[in-house]
Amino acid sequence: MMNRWIASTFAALALFGAPAAQATDPRCVVPEALVYVNATLPHATRALAAKQELRIVILGTSSSTGAGVSQPGNAYPTHLQRVLAQYVAGARIVIVNKAERGAKAETMLSRFEREVIPEKPSLVIWQTGTVEAVQSVDVDAFGEILTRGIDMLQKAKIDVVLMDMQYSPTSTTLLNIGPYKDQMHWVAQETDAALFRRYDIMVRLSRDGTVNLASLDQKEQRRNADLVHLCIGELLGELIAQAMGIDILARPKP
Amino acid sequence: MADTPPAKTRDLRLDFFRGIALLFIFIDHIPENVVSWITVRNFGFSDATEIFVFISGYAAYVAYSGTQKRVGFRFAAARVLRRCWQLYIAHMFLFLVFTAQIAYTSDAFKNPMFAEEMNVVSFLNEPHVILIEALLLKFRPANLDVLPLYIVLLFAFPVVLWGLVRWPHVTLAASVALYTVARSLGWNLPDYPPGGGWFFNPFAWQLLFVTGAYCGRWHGGRTPLEPYGRILLPLAIAFLVFALAVVLTWHIPTLGRHMPKWVAHILYPIDKTNLDLARLLHFLALAYLVARLVRPDHAFLKSPLVRPLIHCGQQGLQVFCVGTFLSFTGYFFLAEVNGSILAQLLVSLTGIVFLIGLASIITWYDAMEKSARQRPAAAPAERHVGVGE
Numbered sequence: 001m002m003n004r005w006i007a008s009t010f011a012a013l014a015l016f017g018a019p020a021a022q023a024t025d026p027r028c029v030v031p032e033a034l035v036y037v038n039a040t041l042p043h044a045t046r047a048l049a050a051k052q053e054l055r056i057v058i059l060g061t062s063s064s065t066g067a068g069v070s071q072p073g074n075a076y077p078t079h080l081q082r083v084l085a086q087y088v089a090g091a092r093i094v095i096v097n098k099a100e101r102g103a104k105a106e107t108m109l110s111r112f113e114r115e116v117i118p119e120k121p122s123l124v125i126w127q128t129g130t131v132e133a134v135q136s137v138d139v140d141a142f143g144e145i146l147t148r149g150i151d152m153l154q155k156a157k158i159d160v161v162l163m164d165m166q167y168s169p170t171s172t173t174l175l176n177i178g179p180y181k182d183q184m185h186w187v188a189q190e191t192d193a194a195l196f197r198r199y200d201i202m203v204r205l206s207r208d209g210t211v212n213l214a215s216l217d218q219k220e221q222r223r224n225a226d227l228v229h230l231c232i233g234e235l236l237g238e239l240i241a242q243a244m245g246i247d248i249l250a251r252p253k254p
Numbered sequence: 255m256a257d258t259p260p261a262k263t264r265d266l267r268l269d270f271f272r273g274i275a276l277l278f279i280f281i282d283h284i285p286e287n288v289v290s291w292i293t294v295r296n297f298g299f300s301d302a303t304e305i306f307v308f309i310s311g312y313a314a315y316v317a318y319s320g321t322q323k324r325v326g327f328r329f330a331a332a333r334v335l336r337r338c339w340q341l342y343i344a345h346m347f348l349f350l351v352f353t354a355q356i357a358y359t360s361d362a363f364k365n366p367m368f369a370e371e372m373n374v375v376s377f378l379n380e381p382h383v384i385l386i387e388a389l390l391l392k393f394r395p396a397n398l399d400v401l402p403l404y405i406v407l408l409f410a411f412p413v414v415l416w417g418l419v420r421w422p423h424v425t426l427a428a429s430v431a432l433y434t435v436a437r438s439l440g441w442n443l444p445d446y447p448p449g450g451g452w453f454f455n456p457f458a459w460q461l462l463f464v465t466g467a468y469c470g471r472w473h474g475g476r477t478p479l480e481p482y483g484r485i486l487l488p489l490a491i492a493f494l495v496f497a498l499a500v501v502l503t504w505h506i507p508t509l510g511r512h513m514p515k516w517v518a519h520i521l522y523p524i525d526k527t528n529l530d531l532a533r534l535l536h537f538l539a540l541a542y543l544v545a546r547l548v549r550p551d552h553a554f555l556k557s558p559l560v561r562p563l564i565h566c567g568q569q570g571l572q573v574f575c576v577g578t579f580l581s582f583t584g585y586f587f588l589a590e591v592n593g594s595i596l597a598q599l600l601v602s603l604t605g606i607v608f609l610i611g612l613a614s615i616i617t618w619y620d621a622m623e624k625s626a627r628q629r630p631a632a633a634p635a636e637r638h639v640g641v642g643e
Contacts, residue, residue, distance in 0.1 A: 036507035061370055068367025102370060130370045136396075138450030143523050169589040170362045171371035172285040173582060176396040176453065179526055182504070186522035189510055197507070203286050207593060214589045216362060225367040 024238065028231035030204050035235050037242045039194045041159040045244040047122035052091045054084065057098055057116050059108045060127030063166050064099030068225035079233020080240075087241040087248060096121065104131045105142060109149045117156045123240070124153055127163035127198075133180045143183040150191045160193040161240065166228075167202035169214045194243050196236055205231060265473065266555040267548055269567030272309045273613075276566055276573045278302035280609065281602055283397050283581035284588070288595050289602040296505065298497035299524055300537035303400060307459060308541060310404060311466025316473045318415055331412035338408045341571065345401040348575050349388050352395060353378075355582050362590060377447075387446035394445070394452070397578065403454040406443070407463045414464055422471060429464035432457060437528050450527065458528040462537070474550070479542075487546060490539035497536045565613035572616055573609050580605045 048054050058064050058077055066075025077097050084093045096119050098111070105128040116124060126149065132142050150160050164184050165177055181199055188195035206213050210231075211224040241248050278293040279302045295301035314334070322330035356375060363375050377384045377393070387393035391402045417425035435441070436458055442451030472478070479486060500521065503509040524530045554560055566573045584601040591597075 033507050036510075038507065038510050063367070063370075067369040068365065134370055134373045135447065136445070136449040136453070139527060140523060140525055141450070166368065166371065167286075168365070168368040168371040169286075169593065170359075170365075171368060171374050173585050173589075174356065174374040174396050175371065177285075183523055185504065186518070186524075189513065190515070190518050190522060207286075207595070209594075213365075213367075214362065214593075216364075221365050221367060228367070 024234045027210050028234050030201055034197050034201050035239050039192045041243045043157045043159045044123040055094045055121040056123045057096045057119050057121040058125045060099035061103050061130050062101040064127045069229050070222040070226055074226045076229040076233035079230050080237050083234050083237030087246050105145045109145055112152055121158055123159045125161045129180045129184055130165045133175050133177050139179045139183055143187055146187045150193050161196055162188050162193050163196040164199045167199045196239055265550045268309050269564040272570055273563035273566030275302040275305035280577035280581050280605055284585045288598050298536045300533045304537040307462045308466040311463035312470040315467035315470030334411050341405045344575055351579055392446035399453045406456040426468045429461050433461040455528050490542045493539040562610040565617045569613040569616045573613055577609055
């Protein structure tokens with residue numbers, strides 16, 4: 001046990017610096033550990049094999065509605081659809097976007113039964129945590145809502161990808177993101193939901209100088225939003241494809 | 255930060271570790287700072303806040319129980335409250351500086367991509383409300399949470415002191431009981447805008463403060479734990495190693511799969527607001543190990559290299575306040591001008607040098623003032639209850 005621990009620590013440390021070699025836009029390349037696949041998506045995999053169709057519902061806040069991008073088609077859901085279609089050549093990818101500005105996890109949970117499950121998705125992308133951090137709601141209660149929601153979806157044979165917050169360099173001074181982000185990561189680990197580390201990915205893109213998220217220039221802000229959404233869409237597609245057991249390296253050659 | 259014990263019994267370890275904790279708090283308050291990798295929070299469950307609260311409790315007991323013995327309880331209680339008032343004023347000043355900074359830079363928050371995140375500055379639209387709420391300590395911007403906790407803990411300290419001097423074990427038991435009841439019934443102080451209550455729940459965090467004060471009873475002597483060293487030391491080390499292993503799975507996602515489900519189930523969530531048991535145990539294990547390894551007369555505490563850190567601990571309030579200001583300023587520089595890793599290193603280093611310099615100057619000033627006062631009159635100088643004592 002200990003040996004395995006040590007071995008994988010070193011393996012992980014080695015991987016941390018190594019860029020992933022996928023067919024993503026070169027600007028979006030991040031260390032593999034940031035798109036680490038922590039869970040499989042059995043229901044989505046089965047649905048894809050049986051019906052040649054993957055139905056996805058997106059639940060989220062303004063970032064999932066594409067706030068800030070220069071045109072609606074540049075938001076991450078569009079890129080996600082395109083990328084997934086590449087990976088599952090021939091199958092149909094249907095994305096139903098139910099994101100709503102300012103929505104809390106609690107509000108989203110209340111819509112599961114009547115608006116989400118009837119859509120019969122095999123996968124739900126649950127982007128949340130931002131509004132909770134801004135309003136500094138009770139962190140534990142937030143975790144309980146997530147656990148309850150994931151449980152409900154899994155019982156309805158729907159897989160879940162949890163997507164954490166955006167990284168905003170200016171607001172971070174005032175936002176206590178850490179506890180909410182940790183909570184999401186712990187819930188993912190406990191419930192076997194897949195986790196998409198959007199915050200860490202954006203920190204990376206920002207630190208690399210790929211995007212300047214603190215820019216005050218409106219044109220540059222839109223350009224940055226477009227690029228961030230492109231990267232999020234592509235990397236999320238990569239994560240979902242891999243979690244369904246698709247060898248993304250075997251697909252389009254870089 | 256509080257209340258240093260009289261010089262002859264001064265335990266430099268307290269100043270040293272408080273100094274370290276304050277510098278860690280400064281570094282950790284700069285978000286996404288690579289330098290924060292060296293701070294204690296990345297190696298276990300607890301962080302610099304625990305160190306700070308525990309040592310503050312310890313130092314408060316040593317200082318004020320001394321006053322109580324020499325002059326009496328009433329004066330000791332009055333001194334505690336006077337100190338409390340100083341901290342309140344310091345917090346208010348910090349709030350003013352902070353709000354001014356945010357208001358001045360509020361344009362930087364405008365980015366449609368962060369439509370929801372932008373709401374963190376919405377408090378600027380209602381100054382008529384937030385000023386009152388800030389005075390009531392209900393409105394506390396992120397990173398301005400530690401001082402209000404300390405103010406409340408100190409405010410209740412006369413009662414704790416009274417209890418600890420008479421019935422120490424009963425007082426500690428009462429503190430444990432309050433911690434347990436508050437956690438299970440969800441007691442917390444109200445916040446504004448109404449959310450989850452204080453980020454550091456005083457009803458829970460008081461346990462660490464009182465535990466610190468309780469330990470202060472054995473200041474300068476042998477602790478009753480000494481005979482159990484053979485059991486406690488391996489236990490403490492085992493828990494610290496366990497915590498390190500768990501924390502590694504947070505930083506290195508690929509390690510997550512080695513985390514047994516049942517351990518995750520027991521351990522998570524680790525609740526900082528209510529001082530989770532995992533955090534408390536981790537801190538106690540760490541404190542025990544450090545107290546065993548570093549004796550009060552350890553040679554390194556007298557080395558000139560360590561003196562700056564000791565000064566930081568002794569001038570805790572100023573270092574804390576200026577550190578908070580510097581972390582905002584430094585972070586704005588990183589966000590708006592240059593956020594490279596080199597810039598992060600430089601900003602952190604500059605801040606540390608500045609804080610150490612400040613602490614040294616205040617120490618020098620205090621010493622000069624003391625000698626200046628002693629020179630003209632032969633009368634013994636009244637012990638000065640200033641900030642930083």
